[in-house]
Amino acid sequence: MTEYRFTSLAKSLPATVPFVGPEAQERAMDRVFDARLGANENVFGPSPAAQAAIAATGHWMYGDPESYDLRTALAAHHGTTMEHIVVGEGIDGLLGYLVRLFVAEGNAVVTSDGAYPTFNYHVAGFGGTLHKVPYRDDHEDPEALFAKAAEVGAKLVYLANPDNPMGSWHEGAALAKTMDRLPEGTVLVLDEAYVDTAPEGTALPLNWDDPRVIRMRTFSKAYGLAGARVGYALGAPELISAFNKVRNHFGMNRSAQAGALAALGDQAWLRETVGKVAAARDRIAEIAQANGLTPLPSAANFVAIDCGRDAVFAKAVIDGLVSRGIFVRMPFAAPQNRCIRVSCGTAEQLDAFAAALPKALADAKRS
């Protein structure tokens, strides 16, 4: 047995995976899912212009390390400058860089109990100490988060709006008002991955130069490019430029840069997709109600369904769906884990979900 001289921090880390991928489940079951509704992907897919741009890319060239064209277009789209924007390998990659910039061993970070696990993975990975506050009425609770941040002297506080896994959201104007409570010296990591499918007014209406907040956006959700791994962060240039100290400068896939640029240019497709997502949310809610379950209001591309009992029951429902070829997931923490979480799908996929759900519920009630 070799004794590798890993850092003491690395030695202490578990080799965990924040999520098991659906492909691993498919391999274990030796069957392919009929409906892939567990990863909050966008089955309606990217703009054909994005698909074409990716196909047309000469893959032999490295990507532009500055993502100049994409950042220029994003700056125009958001009414800011490219110095306010860093492009990275999905929000996951950008969260990793951000945590690395701020968090040394023992530094305090605050999030909600049951919020995005990959953020927690990064905090643990850099030795930070994570403090959690509970959801309030299935919403992340900005006031409680900011109060906890003040109490523990947090460097970062994470808030997703809309929230994953519950789909709940806060109005941007209301959130802006609570910013007074954010303690000085704490940066708000505002994950707006799902903002494109949310009601008008959900995005935080703050100046892009506000140094207190960094906002995470992605092409993985409404733009339908999860496989391309393109996220971006918006913030004050002094904060954004710090990413250049640690990021993998040549880490961006060149065709993904081209695909994201094309996707951004096709806002008509985005609007159409947002409409399809809204219709699918409604359908998921109907299916839930038809089975005596309670769908929670959602601003995201998925719906959390309250199964009305505890996590053991919800897990049994998940198992019953998975074994019937429907890939779905559920929240990790109580009390949210009384729910299952169903991503928006095509009409056919939701038909398959509708057919499987009563059987899964019956099984769960028997077990």
Next chain:
Amino acid sequence: MTEYRFTSLAKSLPATVPFVGPEAQERAMDRVFDARLGANENVFGPSPAAQAAIAATGHWMYGDPESYDLRTALAAHHGTTMEHIVVGEGIDGLLGYLVRLFVAEGNAVVTSDGAYPTFNYHVAGFGGTLHKVPYRDDHEDPEALFAKAAEVGAKLVYLANPDNPMGSWHEGAALAKTMDRLPEGTVLVLDEAYVDTAPEGTALPLNWDDPRVIRMRTFSKAYGLAGARVGYALGAPELISAFNKVRNHFGMNRSAQAGALAALGDQAWLRETVGKVAAARDRIAEIAQANGLTPLPSAANFVAIDCGRDAVFAKAVIDGLVSRGIFVRMPFAAPQNRCIRVSCGTAEQLDAFAAALPKALADAKRS
């Protein structure tokens, strides 16, 4: 001016870029390069099967976090198991994870003076102390590297075989013999990015289970997929599995996984490409000699050309080439920086290089 509470390490880091991209140079010059011969890309491009696999991917799905299919195929290709392989966002990404696993502030790391800057960037980024040994006769010097590693108690020692930027190489069997000198507790980071274009016998002929070495391979060079960002590391399972503690599990582009798998499956294309690379190396050497310069023998997809004077002169030659639309680079450190480094190109691109070089040399001699 906001005082961000960055870590003390992050505060100390410069916002440097290991390399400026050719696109940035093109923007500055307001013209596009006629020949892109500076980044050791593979202009002959990937297998058409890879191009097709990328185009055919549904980009809305996240990639498989385990890269199961690709690792299975790579394991078969190399005669090992998938537990010996981790796939990541290019060798750059994997080097970052590796350094993160081993290097805490003040830990010693050894490399050659003028070797791959991105490795140095990662070491600095995690607070390591880098010790450098000189090249010997334009080769990286394993004995000197290992002796320095013993002297400073290095956790990692970096060696590229073939070397970038000089193109020189060591026979694998000779390198295997020097492994005795590798101090216990030091891991050899063997960057074999260019091994696919090297003579038979260049790869280190060691058991994949050898715990002393981790080997970096890539689809960016001979396979022609630099833009896809697919690298992999081969090593003992205990070392490979540690990457799961820190890597971005969902960081892989899904179409890139598919493209790499297809590229690996088209070994006939690879052999054809290797032939084209060899022919282009010969052509670059002829052009150098026709201009009174000395091409260095190369096992990689580029040729270092000794311009016979100092770094100031070589830089003037580079400037003369760049201003004439030929993108090339040069080594960073003396004495290698008496050279310019020219990547293999198509016949037309090398014609453009051949036409520009005498003018660039004349300018450089005048300056």
